[in-house]
Amino acid sequence: MSGHPVAIVVQNKETREFELDEEALRGVLLRPEVGDKPVCVVAVAGAFRTGKSFLLNFLVKYCVNEGTPNWLGDPSQPLEGFVWSTGMEGQTAGIYIWSEPFTIYAKYSGKEVAVILMDTQGTFDTQTSLRDSTYIFALTLLTSSVTVYNLMNNIREDDLTNLQTFSTYGASAQKEIKESRAFQNLLFLVRDWSFPQQHPCGHEGGQVVLKKVLGQLGEKAEKPMHESAHQRLRQGLRQSFEKLECYLMPHIGYGPAEDSNFDGRPNQLSPKFVEHIRLLVPRLLAPERLVLKRSAARRGQPATGEELVDFIKTYMAVFREGKLVEPTTLAEMMARVCSNGARNIALEVYNNAMNSILFPDGKSMEASVLMSQHLAYKRDAVAAYLKENQYADSSELFPVVHDVKEQLEKEIENHFLHYTEVNDHNKTKEQMKKLEEDVEAAVTIGTLGAALAGIYFFRRP
Structure with a gap:
């Protein structure tokens, strides 16, 4: 497989501060094959040890095989790409992107699009501080055109509360600039969905669950005394994102979960999981479904690789001095961008x-x-x-x-x-x-004058 993960945001082991590897970032986003093409950035974010990198490798495989009908390839081949494992130790620290942008011809625009795949460290869990979680999640949301919010079993209230900072910022930003949502697409990906008998796995079942969670099906809040904050959060989310979706994924199968030699090959996975991987990945990357990253500067235009470099540099500079990621600082940063x-x-x-x-x-x-x-x-x-x-x-x-x-x-x-x-x-x-x-x-006139004088001299009787 061509390409490899490249760390663009790393955490300093001594100071514990996040730092930008600008050279690495430029090495990917300013490659000739990116050029002035519009970019699509698909990122996966979520808690520690929930299979984010594992999922991303199916996206890598889809792009490498150019979305052909048999893009999953040989079912006996191990899953390669971003580093992943089945153990307790996390594999991703900071933010990584795939070293080779994928060029996909977007059918609806008739233009080539440079697709960037992004992997992020675990957030909003017992392994990561709230400050670091918010820092990484904010950069992920702001730089991606589609963020896959990787969750386990169900969408819980805590999962929504983790988005409070961003929904508050998004709601206020919409009032201030009155043009577009602060963020683009957010897909709640519920892994190991716990209630397939009530709502079947897939996108359709996921949309029903999401509407229930966001209170769009008429359900009353369980605790009326919290209804105001409860509803403000949901309203803020709807105002903050251009599109909210949900997909319910089945379990990968208990064989792989218990096999110490599991290496991700499709024939080790539950057939139902493989079926839904075949449905989910094209929803994100099929040419007719690509979501272009919106330019922060040029209204109504897609962003380019160079713009993303400038954006990430600005983000890192704003928060370099230990500022907290809050609605006000996010707004200030976006105003600067x-x-x-x-x-x-x-x-x-x-x-x-x-x-x-x-x-x-x-x-x-x-x-x-x-x-x-x-x-x-x-x-x-x-x-x-x-x-x-x-x-x-x-x-x-x-x-x-x-x-x-x-x-x-x-x-x-x-x-x-x-x-x-x-x-x-x-x-x-x-x-x-x-x-x-x-x-x-002058020389010409002098020469001509001399010539005429000579002619006159020699012709004189």
Whole structure:
């Protein structure tokens, strides 16, 4: 199998702080085969020792075999890819992505999409602190287009409570920017589903269970005194995610669970589990179902690999100093991400306009005319910044919007100095060319005059 897991966020063994391996991140997301393609990021998150990496390897296999009907391959072959095991010790620390992005042709858009698969360490369990859990889960939700929330047996109230920070942030963000949900798709994947007689395994049964859990089927809360907080959480989740889904998975089979030599080969698994793996994985990765990662800066456009690199760098920088992942800090971070992205777009607007008047024919212009053009294009760039920045209308709440706007204006002035130098250089070249032409003309006239004088001299009687 080509490719391997690459650690992009690691935990320092001494300080216990999470650190970004930017070189590793760039090595995957800035590969030539990613380029400017839109990206789809599918991540799996959830508690320690619940089979996240095991599940992801089926996604790897689907992509490697390009989603062919027999994508599971030889049923006697061990399951390879992200490191996994059946023991008590966790295998994933930090965040990993697959080293080779997969290119899939998205039928609905007619474009190639770079698919990134992400594995995360256990969260919201006895092995991981609440701070670390929230840190990892937040980065997972914010960078992925689809997050698979891996749960065991059922969707419990604690599982929803773990999402409280994100639902609070998402609900407030929707009110502030009034355009889109804070997060994209969240799939509750219930492993070892405990009640198949009541609700059958699969997507249809999962949707019924999810509606019950979210209180959309008319059930009353068991404890009326908690109904307000209970309902606020559920309403916040609905406001925070573009799409909420649920899939109920059967047990892998008790043979594999008790076999110390179990290595994930399909013929060791319960036939019912294999049946649902065949149904679940295409729901996430089939060409007609790919969910593109939404750009944080360019409204209505998909994100690129380069944007994801900038986003993750910003996230890590914001929380590097030990800040807690709270609704307010998440909002501040997203305002910074959007502002930086809008700034890049605005700079491109300015530079493209200035290049169009200075570089095509290499001619200079009067300094006053250049200044006039500069001021006009600067206004256009600032207008583009405010138009593209989803937080521009909330600048009173987010000072970073104004700070980045000031930074943009300073950068434009610095770029103008460069364009002034280019214009001066063009003017000097024009003057030198004119001087050469004058000299050449003078020489030509002198030579012609001398020739005429000679003719006159020799013809004189």
